[in-house]
Amino acid sequence: MAYAEKRGTLWRARWEAPDGRLASKSGFVTKNDALAYGRDQEAAIRNRTYVDPRASMTLTEWVNIWFPSLDLELSTLDNYRYFIEVHILPRFGDWELRALEVAPEEIVKWERQLPVSQRTAREARSTLANLLNDAIPRYLSVNPAARRRGKGRKGLRRIEDAERSAKVWASPLQALLLAERCALLSGRDLEFILVITAAYTGMRWSELLGLQPSSVRSGLLQVSWKLYELNGRFYRGRPKDGSIRPADSPPFLDDLLGRVRPQRCHCRGEGKWCSGAEYLFLTPDGAHFRRSNFSARYFRPAADGWYPGTNAKAAAPVLVDVSGGFPGRPVPAWPAAEPDKPFAPPTGRGHARLVDLDDGRGRCSVCQRTQMLRGDGTLIAHDAAGGRCTGGGQAPAADVPLACWSPLVTGLTPHGLRHGHQPMMDNAGVHYVLQSERMGHEVPGMRGTYAHPTQEMRDTLLAALPRLWNQALAERARLAARSPVCVLDELLRPFGGELT
Structure with missing residues (x-):
């Protein structure tokens, strides 16, 4: 029990600390003040809020x-x-x-x-x-x-x-156009399939990177692992908050994932670090996608229509060659035009002939590069990538018709595709319980304890996603009946360029 004792002209409070020793505090003017302080400390011990006055730590x-x-x-x-x-x-x-x-x-x-x-x-x-x-x-x-x-x-x-x-997200058509642009920037169909998978499953970026062939079955993706980048390395772990879950896969997504040829990564880590295995989504050289590189090279240019600037160079618009039709194939970046300043396109040997320079140069119809013309206006033989280009005696090829990609969804991130999957399910009337399972969220309270996704819920989802996919394809076909991306070009054929 706390008590007070006289110390000269002042009083000292004493009480028993949790470790059994007597604790004290001096300097009280009256006995009652000292007793009140000691009793407060005993109350703090009972309430587990006690702070030892002798404890001192930086x-x-x-x-x-x-x-x-x-x-x-x-x-x-x-x-x-x-x-x-x-x-x-x-x-x-x-x-x-x-x-x-x-x-x-x-x-x-x-x-x-x-x-x-x-x-x-x-x-x-x-x-x-x-x-x-x-x-x-x-x-x-x-x-x-x-x-x-x-x-x-x-x-x-x-x-x-x-x-x-105000999180930016993408509609089904925007996701399709974004996937097409990413594939054109990379030169592969894989990036198209990666973006579509993210948009129609709501998977996190790290979960997409962790997809292995064993995780993909007919009508189902098993989300059991993630690959997270940390200081240039990748470690393998369970999904965020332990959200291991099945993700129902519609037939069109099964078809796209079936086109992916798994590769084995070159990682040689130990413990939690990736030690090397087969994955669906890897770079051409067998490495894992780094979020920053994927964003700068593909995602940001596709969404914003601009290559992001760095400390070494300024931001530049995405130029495309539209001679092959919509949406155009990307060509090497040019600097952006500045107001009130004359624009000077890149010149010299090795630059693609994209506009009429009128300075004695022309685009070779064989190697498609800018070269000096002879006095009669034809091309002389010249060095080119991969060897010597004959080019002699030929007239220069016509200039390349250029355009710039307009912004698609400014500020969109890979996580924004996950945000866009939620409205897909809301508009389709998918039950909240199945939505939570698919997004890897936990349903709170008793509702989460006793609620379970049913087959009827899954059937509603699997009927809605193909409908949204086909509508997006039809809208894309209305813009242009063909695509430079091989897999999308094949998917557009049944629509014939008409909105259905």
């Missing part, structure tokens, strides 16, 4: 205890390590935990002054809140990094909510 010391105890995905641990080492410890590493508790405004100020985007700053503070939350109640009584409800400008919160709800 944030760095606590991180060295907390971080090794985590059992999380490798990618999550890597994100935590980044925020802790780059943003949190340089500012608060030498602070004692109690000092943070009495100065929460310092954490708010730190978040606002971080030289990063607002989203990254919020994630850094969330990481700090997570690590401090586990220090309660031994070292802290409250979490100074936790965000208090009702604080901050309401307008900012509403803007953040609106931005989250």
Whole structure:
């Protein structure tokens, strides 16, 4: 039982700590103040919110205890390590935990002054809140990094909510056109099949990369594994939140996946890292798709109509040769035109002859490259890729008709295809329980305990997806009856260019 004892002119509170030792705190003016404080500590012990006043630890010391105890995905641990080492410890590493508790405004100020985007700053503070939350109640009584409800400008919160709800997604026709463009940029049918699979299954990017031949059966895709990229390597793990699930596959998707020839990757990892196996979706050289490379080379140009800029070069529009019809085959990128400045197309040996330069050059009809003309306006023999081009005595070929791809779905990401699959199911009247299973989500509460997808639900889904697919093909055929992508060209033939 707590009691008070006189210490000179002041009083000291005494109470029994959880470890059985007597704890104390001095400096009280009256006996009643000391008794009240001691009884408060006993109440905190009963409520498991007690903080030992003798315990003292810096944030760095606590991180060295907390971080090794985590059992999380490798990618999550890597994100935590980044925020802790780059943003949190340089500012608060030498602070004692109690000092943070009495100065929460310092954490708010730190978040606002971080030289990063607002989203990254919020994630850094969330990481700090997570690590401090586990220090309660031994070292802290409250979490100074936790965000208090009702604080901050309401307008900012509403803007953040609106931005989250404005996620860009693709309709079935947009997904089809996007898949066609990706295939044209890569020169393979595989990228077409990859995008269509993402759009019509709602699978996550890492789950698509982890698809193996054994996961594909007639009418069913078994989503059991994922491949996640981390620092240039890939580790194999279970889907997010353990969402192992079947994904019903309509006949048209079975047909597309049946055209894929599995390859064996070149990974040689150990443990969780990919050690090498057969997968459906790999690059031409047998490597796994890296999200950033796939986005920069195929997805962003296909969705935005522009190649993304880098530190070394500016963004450029996607130029296409439309001599073969819609939507045109991509040609080497040119710099973008600038207002009030004369545009100068690339010139010189080796550049494709795309416009009339009127400078003594012409496009060779044999190798299709720009070369110098003879005095009589014909082409001389010249070096070309793969050997010597005869080209002598021939007149230059006509200029290539050029166009630029217009934006398809500006800002779309691979995850946006997953967002687009949800409206497909909503519009088709697919039951919520089957939707949750297909997206890898858990149905909360008792409804999730007793609800199960039925065959009737699956039949509704398998009837709706082919209908949406055929409608998208018909709309695409209305734009042009043929396609430069071999697999799509074959699929368009039954529609004959007419909307049905």
